Amino acid sequence: MKVTGIVSEYNPFHYGHQYHIHKTRELTQCDVLINVMSGHFVQRGEASLAYKWDRARKGIEEGCDIVIELPYIYATQSADGFAYGAIRSLQLAGVDHIVFGSESNDLDALKQMAEITPAYDPSKSFAQSTQMQSNDILGVAYMKALKDTNITPLCIKRTNGYHDLAVKGNIASATGIRQRFLQKEDVSFLTPLSEALHARFAMEHYYPYLQMLLFTQAKQHLESIFLMEEGLENRMITCAKQCTTMKSFVDACISKRYTRSRIQRTILQILTQTTKQEVKQLSDLQHIRILAMNETGRAYIKQLKKTEVIIASRFNQIPKAYREMDLRAASAYAIPLSSEERLSFIKKELQSFIQVGL
Structure with missing residues (x-):
């Protein structure tokens, strides 16, 4: 095969x-x-x-x-x-x-x-x-x-x-x-x-939450965030006090040392509260999480289950450390949604995969 x-x-x-x-x-x-x-x-x-x-x-x-x-x-x-x-x-x-x-x-x-x-x-x-x-x-x-x-x-x-x-x-x-x-x-x-496509997931809509985290969290904690290096937290706090939009904030943070993509990826780690320590302690990847499959995929997964690979067809089957990160990511992603939509979204995150053409 x-x-x-x-x-x-x-x-x-x-x-x-x-x-x-x-x-x-x-x-x-x-x-x-x-x-x-x-x-x-x-x-x-x-x-x-x-x-x-x-x-x-x-x-x-x-x-x-x-x-x-x-x-x-x-x-x-x-x-x-x-x-x-x-x-x-x-x-x-x-x-x-x-x-x-x-x-x-x-x-x-x-x-x-x-x-x-x-x-x-x-x-x-x-x-x-x-x-x-x-x-x-x-x-x-x-x-x-x-x-x-x-x-x-x-x-x-x-x-x-x-x-x-x-x-x-x-x-x-x-x-x-x-x-x-x-x-x-x-x-x-x-x-x-x-x-x-949903315009509400444009990064601009995450800026108020990012500002709140930068204004209220201790510098020691911000220093512990994954990808936060060499005083970047100080630059981000200063820029957050001066900038009114996510775009102007990112533009202000960019330097010879930090590219746009690097700044944006660091912002995600702040939004999800992902720390250097938990990334350092993360075990090697041993699982796959299925999002969708068809009949051919189902037949193949049935064979793969005979191996030692962890196949997570449901959220609770993901190993704990990865599961906690992924859940925080889902929660952060849902910030622009209404309260009712957010609860529905998280509920779907915890469900199993999509079956297409079965």
């Missing part, structure tokens, strides 16, 4: 993602396609504009057999941390190939770069660690994470740049689609998930 893996965020799903799924099946002729996807928050340091359940369902409808969730702590790190969590999840899921998009589409060059880049340092962004400015940063991180696995990598040419704002027919980057959507422009021709 051929089992192939892909990694996604689908914030939102677009036609480049559709191409990725179809090309992956064409290249590998796989029997099972497994997708590991970010949950409520994504690697750029933002809240997803669509619920993860809607994104997971779309993944299945477009050709994946199983969608599993990348745990919060990996989904919100720089390239190396993100890649470790994604590749480890696919390894646990038993995949033999991974197919990812690449601007250069040069697998040998990515392998060579992976050999010379330094070890993963969670306190730094990948670009800071390597002085690398390539759009293939994530591809190199995948290659590094694959070193001690039996997973064979394949790459395909990206249909556009990762942050490209240009539109080519019905193809646009997720960044471009989000920007258009938040500017109240029509994006229905760019994403089949247009009706599932």
Whole structure:
């Protein structure tokens, strides 16, 4: 049986993602396609504009057999941390190939770069660690994470740049689609998930809560927050006193040392109250959480259950340390919702996966 893996965020799903799924099946002729996807928050340091359940369902409808969730702590790190969590999840899921998009589409060059880049340092962004400015940063991180696995990598040419704002027919980057959507422009021709997008999950709506935390929490506690290094908490407190919007706050915090993405990822750790100590004590990833699957996926999971892999089809089956982080992430994500909606949202978080086409 051929089992192939892909990694996604689908914030939102677009036609480049559709191409990725179809090309992956064409290249590998796989029997099972497994997708590991970010949950409520994504690697750029933002809240997803669509619920993860809607994104997971779309993944299945477009050709994946199983969608599993990348745990919060990996989904919100720089390239190396993100890649470790994604590749480890696919390894646990038993995949033999991974197919990812690449601007250069040069697998040998990515392998060579992976050999010379330094070890993963969670306190730094990948670009800071390597002085690398390539759009293939994530591809190199995948290659590094694959070193001690039996997973064979394949790459395909990206249909556009990762942050490209240009539109080519019905193809646009997720960044471009989000920007258009938040500017109240029509994006229905760019994403089949247009009706599932919610402007209330724009990061601006989290700013009052962030300000409150920065104003009321002791500096000693803020220093303990994951990714908070070298007095960044002082800079953030100062900026929070001067800035009235999330955008102006982030802009003010950016420096030569801290990139926009790094600032945004640190903000998420504050919102979720994730500390350095709990990340340091976190055990190696040993579980996969299923978000959605079809009949083919169900049959494969039945086989996988015969192994030692922890398969969490319900929230309470996730190991405790990861479960606590993921629940805090869900609670933080729900901040813009009404009280009634928030309770309903958390209840859904605790339920089992979505079954598509069964």
